[in-house]
Amino acid sequence: MSEELLEEFPEELLEKLPNKFGKEFKEELVEKLPVVFLDEFPDELLMNSRKKCEKKFPEKLVEKLVEELPKLLLKKLVKEFPEELILFCTLNSHKVDMSNLLGGQIGLNDFIFAHKKGRPKEVEIVKSEDALGLTITDNGAGYAFIKRIKSGSVIDRIQHIQVGDHIEKLDGVNVVGKRHYEVARMLKDIPTGSTFTIRLVEPMKSGFQGIAPRKGGAKQSKPGGYGSGKETLRFKANGNAAIEDEHDDATQCGIDAINTLLDSFMGINDTELATQIWDLGSNKTNSMDFAEAIDASDLEAFGFTDDFIIELWGAITDARQGRHRR
Structure with missing residues (x-):
């Protein structure tokens, strides 16, 4: 298993490991990266704060591992779907639920659902009000999405724009690779009263979209569904990582x-x-x-x-x- 994962793990990261650890240490590190990168991230990196991991790993390597994890997860999914077809991934929900978008926070027992790209669409919009009524998020891998649409807003009146749509271009300018706040700022900077074109890619619809929990039945002891009582692997914006309680x-x-x-x-x-x-x-x-x-x-x-x-x-x-x- 080590040799197989060594081939998939970025070589440039392994080369940064101190030579004194040698091949055995590298294999041990890779072996501790689970097959689907979901079971448990290496204890040496995350348990008992960063003090423990800094004894064995250079700080820059730790931060690089944290930065690369979402990309590694997507790389595992490429085995099932071509990379260019994956629009985004959700945790513990097959539905287009932007509150469960895979980003920099993964529970140790989460399920990942890959959503494939559907049809692209271009919509011409007149910015008749200062605020468009959009809330934007991103998946940490360069794709910005519509997370929420405010009722009665400019966007709410346009039927073709839906929650979950990926924002690909604004007036012909490619925004793939930009963070959600950069895209939001571009939209905010569009003068009120002007007309602009937004190119979107919607997630592919599937037969599972109509599935919902059965009504009634046994009462749950705790509300909240997924995530209750679990530890969470949290990636901070400064590159630090830790397993934290709820x-x-x-x-x-x-x-x-x-x-x-x-x-x-x-x-x-x-x-x-x-x-x-x-x-x-x-x-x-x-x-x-x-x-x-x-x-x-x-x-x-x-x-x-x-x-x-x-x-x-x-x-x-x-x-x-x-x-x-x-």
């Missing part, structure tokens, strides 16, 4: 509130970004320290206004004090 209620409510604000401010939905903002504010005692932490991080590039930072801080303090709790 968030407590206050943390989850805070992250959800921050995500709602991101939706209003930028038209994006990004749990990892919301989590990073929460982490920056989790140990701060006032809004000034929080603002300084954002300015000192890579989030400065987003250009958050002072008023928006105050709103983010309000969401954090409300969650801490239980005012957001469900």
